[in-house]
Amino acid sequence: MATDSGDRATFESVDWSAVDRGRRLPAARTLAFLAAVGLLLAAFAYDYLVADGPLAAGWSPTPLDWLSLVGVAAFACYVVVPLARNRQLTRRYWRQLRQDRLAVASLGWLVFFVLFALVGPVILGDPETAPMGMGAAESRYGIPIYQPPVGTSVSEFAVTTCHGPVSNGKCWGTLLHPLGTTNTGKDVLAFVARGARVELKLAFVSGMILVPVATVVGTVAAQFGGRVDSLLMRYVDLQQVIPAFFVYLVAQVVYGGSLLLMVVVFGLLNWGGVARLVRSEALKKRETGYVRAARAAGSSRLAVVRRHLMPNVSNAVVTAITLQIPMLLIVETTLSYLGLGPMQGQSWGYLVETSIHDDNFPTLVWWGVAAPVGFLVATVVSLNLLGDALRDVLDPRTDGHSDGGHR
Numbered sequence: 056m057a058t059d060s061g062d063r064a065t066f067e068s069v070d071w072s073a074v075d076r077g078r079r080l081p082a083a084r085t086l087a088f089l090a091a092v093g094l095l096l097a098a099f100a101y102d103y104l105v106a107d108g109p110l111a112a113g114w115s116p117t118p119l120d121w122l123s124l125v126g127v128a129a130f131a132c133y134v135v136v137p138l139a140r141n142r143q144l145t146r147r148y149w150r151q152l153r154q155d156r157l158a159v160a161s162l163g164w165l166v167f168f169v170l171f172a173l174v175g176p177v178i179l180g181d182p183e184t185a186p187m188g189m190g191a192a193e194s195r196y197g198i199p200i201y202q203p204p205v206g207t208s209v210s211e212f213a214v215t216t217c218h219g220p221v222s223n224g225k226c227w228g229t230l231l232h233p234l235g236t237t238n239t240g241k242d243v244l245a246f247v248a249r250g251a252r253v254e255l256k257l258a259f260v261s262g263m264i265l266v267p268v269a270t271v272v273g274t275v276a277a278q279f280g281g282r283v284d285s286l287l288m289r290y291v292d293l294q295q296v297i298p299a300f301f302v303y304l305v306a307q308v309v310y311g312g313s314l315l316l317m318v319v320v321f322g323l324l325n326w327g328g329v330a331r332l333v334r335s336e337a338l339k340k341r342e343t344g345y346v347r348a349a350r351a352a353g354s355s356r357l358a359v360v361r362r363h364l365m366p367n368v369s370n371a372v373v374t375a376i377t378l379q380i381p382m383l384l385i386v387e388t389t390l391s392y393l394g395l396g397p398m399q400g401q402s403w404g405y406l407v408e409t410s411i412h413d414d415n416f417p418t419l420v421w422w423g424v425a426a427p428v429g430f431l432v433a434t435v436v437s438l439n440l441l442g443d444a445l446r447d448v449l450d451p452r453t454d455g456h457s458d459g460g461h462r
Contacts, residue, residue, distance in 0.1 A: 084132045091128035095121060119256055119315045126259035151448045158444030161437035168434055172255040175248030182241040182249065198240030201415070203228045204422045207235075213419055235422040237406070238413045243426050250403040250427060254434070257318055257387055258380045264322030265329055265379060266372055272326070273333025273371075274364040277341055278356050288334070291327040299324040300386065304395065312396070314387075321383055329375035336371035337364045370449035377442025381435040388431055403427035 081089070099121050102110045109115045116124075138145045153159050200215045208225040211217055219229030228235060234243040276287040303320045310316055340346060346363050354362070390396040391404025410416055410423025417424075 084136055087136070088128055088132040091132065092125060095124055095128070117315070119260060119313075119318070122260045122263065122315070122318075123256045126263035129263055130259070148448050152444055155444045157440050161441040161444075164433055164437045165441065168251060168430075168437075169255060171248060172251035176245070176252055179242065179245035179248050182243075182245040199232060199236050200238060200240045201419050202226070202232045202236040202240075204235040204243075204426075205230060205233050207422070209419060213415070234426045235420075237410065237423050238415070238420050239409075243406070243423055246401075246406050247403065247426050247430055249401045250406065251430065253314065253401055254384050254387065254403070254431075257314065257383055260315075260318040261322045261325075261383050262376055262380060264318065265326045266376060268323075269326040269329035269375070270333055270365055270368065270372060273330040273335075274337045274360045274368065276330070277334045277337030278360045278364060284334075288331075291330055294324060295327045297324060303390075307395065317387065317390075318383075321386070325379060325383075329372065329379060332371045332375045333368050336368045340364055340367050370446050373449060374442055374446040377438050377445070381438045384431065384435060388427075403431055 098110070102116065138148075152162070198215060199218045201209060201213050202218055203209045203226065205228040208227045211221050211224055211226045214226045217226035218231050219227040221227070232242050232244070234247065236242055237246070272287050272291070276284040299321045302324060303317055306316055306320055341359075341364065346359060349359055349363055350356075387396060388402065388404035388407070391402035392408045393404075394408065396402050396404055404427075406427045407424050410420050413420050413423075
């Protein structure tokens, strides 16, 4: 085991070639990922070539859904499974992380956000037909327009049908609609759940594109140097002057707006900054003892990149991705607010836009802005705080400062 911090291996200082049993065979996690991708490809082919109707339980997956599943498989194989197998390392990371209360709170919120995005739309249903309210197909006066959130009230004359208790001329919120309803009677909680699923897909698929491209470019540039480094970095310079926002707007006119188009454009044009951070980290790792020993032992430069540099730049990748993903969430919400979003009718930005441009805002339907903005701010801040904490936890230079090496 080649480490640069004593005999305690960390995620940053592992000689992965010693862990992999077969030098010429891919690692077990790579084989598992390839098997998962193969199964997903088979299911995708069956869905598009054979199946006539929903694939399962009324579910008709879109291309973005399939890409999201590939992202989930990558996250499981390269993050969850290694942490589960190396419990000692996972416990050490957790001991360091839990010393930062804000990071733990951020992690808790992100876990809730993921579960809410996955399960919420299934339980709450379509915002048009609020889960426990009246359907939009019923008469106008049966729809709970302007129903306030729980704990708040509006004048009983402001609502068409009050589903909560009425007292002193005020309509009070009800658990039937915990976050209230919009000016068209849509349940805000169900709407926010749909928006959270959109944001989750955006984060997973964008990360799936950004991480491998930036990691490969950054590590190859650092290891090969010379003309290869110059060529790759000049391309990064060129790419960074092309605004992804503008490219998306043009592509939207040509191909029509879709969330898939957005993640492809921003994923392919936004990895330059991440690659630069990875290159900087890889340049430091290139001079470490175990990398020089590998080169002296005859390892090719590609082998050094694959076995020693790529697995050991995780702190740079995590830090950069936790800054890129929040930016993409804000961009998607902003585009939807401007009416240019790929998921109009389901995005948090669309809910904010329809609520703000209501003639009765802010005296009424303020909750249509507060709820999605609150979720967005909490998610973005949590990603930033957790990213900063993970950078310190994964950095081997901080190893031993907090746990003292005790299990």
